[in-house]
Amino acid sequence: xxxxxxxxxxxxxxxxxxxxxxxxxxxxxxxxxxxxxxxxxxxxxxxxxxxxxxxxxxxxxxxxxxxxxxxxxxxxxxxxxxxxxxxxxxxxxxxxxxxxxxxxxxxxxxxxxxxxxxxxxxxxxxxxxxxxxxxxxxxxxxxxxxxxxxxxxxxxxxxxxxxxxxxxxxxxxxxxxxxxxxxxxxxxxxxxxxxxxxxxxxxxxxxxxxxxxxxxxxxxxxxxxxxxxxxxxxxxxxxxxxxxxxxxxxxxxxxxxxxxxxxxxxxxxxxxxxxxxxxxxxxxxxxxxxxxxxxxxxxxxxxxxxxxxxxxxxxxxxxxxxxxxxxxxxxxxxxxxxxxxxxxxxxxxxxxxxxxxxxxxxxxxxxxxxxxxxxxxxxxxxxxxxxxxxxxxxxxxxxxxxxxxxxxxxxxxxxxxxxxxxxxxxxxxxxxxxxxxxxxxxxxxxxxxxxxxxxxxxxxxxxx
Numbered sequence: 327x328x329x330x331x332x333x334x335x336x337x338x339x340x341x342x343x344x345x346x347x348x349x350x351x352x353x354x355x356x357x358x359x360x361x362x363x364x365x366x367x368x369x370x371x372x373x374x375x376x377x378x379x380x381x382x383x384x385x386x387x388x389x390x391x392x393x394x395x396x397x398x399x400x401x402x403x404x405x406x407x408x409x410x411x412x413x414x415x416x417x418x419x420x421x422x423x424x425x426x427x428x429x430x431x432x433x434x435x436x437x438x439x440x441x442x443x444x445x446x447x448x449x450x451x452x453x454x455x456x457x458x459x460x461x462x463x464x465x466x467x468x469x470x471x472x473x474x475x476x477x478x479x480x481x482x483x484x485x486x487x488x489x490x491x492x493x494x495x496x497x498x499x500x501x502x503x504x505x506x507x508x509x510x511x512x513x514x515x516x517x518x519x520x521x522x523x524x525x526x527x528x529x530x531x532x533x534x535x536x537x538x539x540x541x542x543x544x545x546x547x548x549x550x551x552x553x554x555x556x557x558x559x560x561x562x563x564x565x566x567x568x569x570x571x572x573x574x575x576x577x578x579x580x581x582x583x584x585x586x587x588x589x590x591x592x593x594x595x596x597x598x599x600x601x602x603x604x605x606x607x608x609x610x611x612x613x614x615x616x617x618x619x620x621x622x623x624x625x626x627x628x629x630x631x632x633x634x635x636x637x638x639x640x641x642x643x644x645x646x647x648x649x650x651x652x653x654x655x656x657x658x659x660x661x662x663x664x665x666x667x668x669x670x671x672x673x674x675x676x677x678x679x680x681x682x683x684x685x686x687x688x689x690x691x692x693x694x695x696x697x698x699x700x701x702x703x704x705x706x707x708x709x710x711x712x713x714x715x716x717x718x719x720x721x722x723x724x725x726x727x728x729x730x731x732x733x734x735x736x737x738x739x740x741x742x743x744x745x746x747x748x749x750x751x752x753x754x755x756x757x758x759x760x761x762x763x764x765x766x767x768x769x770x771x772x773x774x775x776x777x778x779x780x781x782x783x784x785x786x787x788x789x790x
Contacts, residue, residue: 335466336496338365338393340537344461346512349386349535351544353559356386362462368394372439377420377475379403379413379436380523381427386544387441388522389532391426392474396467396492402474404523406485407766410435420475469493476525478619488620496537497656498622499529501638503538505626506588506613508565510539514587515560517543518567519553524768525619526592530567540565548572550581558584566610569593570600571709571769577603578708586610591629592617593768595677597699601629616677621661624652625675637673645669666693685714685726685752692752700747701728706735709763712754713776715784727780728754731762758783 342348344359368390372378378395380402382388392402403420405412413433417423424437467473473492477485503509508516516535520527535542543560547553553576557564565588568576573591576583577600586608591601592615601612616635617623625635637643640655650667653660666678679693694712701710709731730740737757744753764775 334469334493336469336493336537338362338396338465338467338536340500340539341510342539347541349389349542349544350515350560351384351386359461361386361390362464364390365393365397365465366462369397372398372400372426373424373437374398375400375422375424375437377401377403377423379405379408379416379423379425379433381408381425381429381433382441383521383546384428384544385518385522385531385542385546387428389535389542391441392532393465393536396471396473397465399471401472404474404476404525404528406477406524406772408433412485467492469496474528476528476619486619490622491658494656494658495529495533495622497640498638499533499537501640501655502530502615502623502626503534503540505638506590508538508540508588511563512539512541514563514565515541515543516565516567517545517547517553517556517560519547519572520567520569520593521546521767525622526569526615526617526768527567529617529623530590530592530615550576550579554581554583557586560584563587565590566608569769570596571765573604574600577607580607583608588613590615593770595695596629597703598629598633599703605630618664621652621657624657624663633676634670634674635677637675642672643667643669643675644672650675692748697726697728697748697752700744701730701740703747704732704735704740704743707732707740711763711771711776713780715777715780725755726752727783728757729760729763729776729779730757732759735759756783 339358342358346358347355348358348361349356372394378400380388380391382391395402403416405416414435417435425433426439426441428441469492471492472489473495474490475487476490477487508514516531518527518531522528522532531542534540545556547556564586566586567590570591587610589604589608589610589612591612596614605612612629614627614629615623616625623638624641625637627635638655641652641657642654644651650663650669651660652663668676668678679695683694685692685694697712698710701707701712707730711729713727715727732740737759741753741757763771764779765771
């Protein structure tokens with residue numbers, strides 16, 4: 327089977343020799359030849375449906391499914407969660423949606439294919455001595471073909487769909503790899519702690535392996551010990567693609583990691599303090615990436631050196647009123663940033679907080695991001711967040727609430743520390759000490775999850 331080739335097509339893989347290492351899985355290498363064989367074999371077996379929900383937890387299998395679906399002209403849906411309610415809504419919105427998974431269970435309401443049982447995949451995804459595979463011709467995909475529909479995280483409301491063409495995402499991760507200094511680093515393996523189904527993980531661990539010439543790692547470790555073990559099994563240069571939540575856990579636990587060439591961090595702004603601690607502890611430069619689902623990746627910074635963000639090559643910024651817009655390069659059209667920014671030029675800016683996070687109490691303004699920074703800077707606070715409930719129709723002014731994970735501190739100790747850091751008008755009323763916060767797989771806290779947590783305490787119920 328061969329994809330339609332046009333003048334405006336982009337190869338599935340960028341400049342790969344058949345015998346080069348494309349991925350590592352369970353401690354073993356997978357060649358580019360083996361990957362292409364798996365993709366072409368799977369493409370022949372997929373049903374002729376227009377949309378696929380790719381639930382493979384193994385990053386290599388996810389990449390095989392995504393690639394095979396593209397060859398069939400199918401669109402991968404990447405929602406922010408896989409709750410029955412959201413999946414049922416997607417089924418209604420996208421007729422013919424089916425699911426591919428490498429887990430034990432599929433979705434009851436969807437036609438489900440289990441990856442290990444796929445016909446034509448009788449050989450393991452690992453190159454074995456004595457097995458000579460044919461060298462498949464490199465597939466090409468039209469640049470204008472929609473490869474995926476990625477949904478916003480739902481942090482401030484319902485998830486919204488965004489179409490991503492193969493050409494746009496290819497350009498996006500190419501300029502990312504160049505900015506990070508890893509383009510065509512065929513010896514460098516990227517280990518990600520973020521799922522492939524999230525926009526950041528999709529771009530910076532999957533697509534960058536396809537188009538940036540680096541090696542994909544199949545694992546998705548979560549706990550510090552597992553991250554350390556996964557990195558240790560890589561026999562060559564390695565980079566860690568992670569989030570502030572995972573990075574903070576590694577630093578707090580002073581986890582021993584093997585030598586890293588690079589740390590990449592995204593999903594929420596990183597404090598200078600944590601970035602410095604990470605670079606000192608792990609001996610590798612840390613690059614932070616900024617983006618949002620609608621546009622994809624927009625900018626990066628070396629957080630230990632500067633607070634200023636530099637847009638990726640080809641992207642420019644323009645201020646219109648109180649909103650900054652980005653355009654050019656892989657961005658389709660001109661899109662508004664969801665954050666309050668201070669533009670220094672058409673390619674450099676400071677982030678001042680999310681537009682939806684602005685708080686105005688008695689004429690005084692701040693942002694939830696600023697309040698969260700003060701809360702998390704208190705020694706002994708392992709995790710914390712401020713929350714502003716929706717205004718009720720009772721005439722009462724909603725009050726800021728805060729939740730803190732701090733087993734060794736009392737509420738009064740945290741409040742005293744906050745008084746030293748912020749205007750008293752923004753002190754939480756009340757403050758709750760909890761065992762954990764309801765973060766999702768990328769470390770984000772959605773408004774829905776915080777509303778549920780707030781209601782549990784507002785009604786005097788103990789949080790699960």
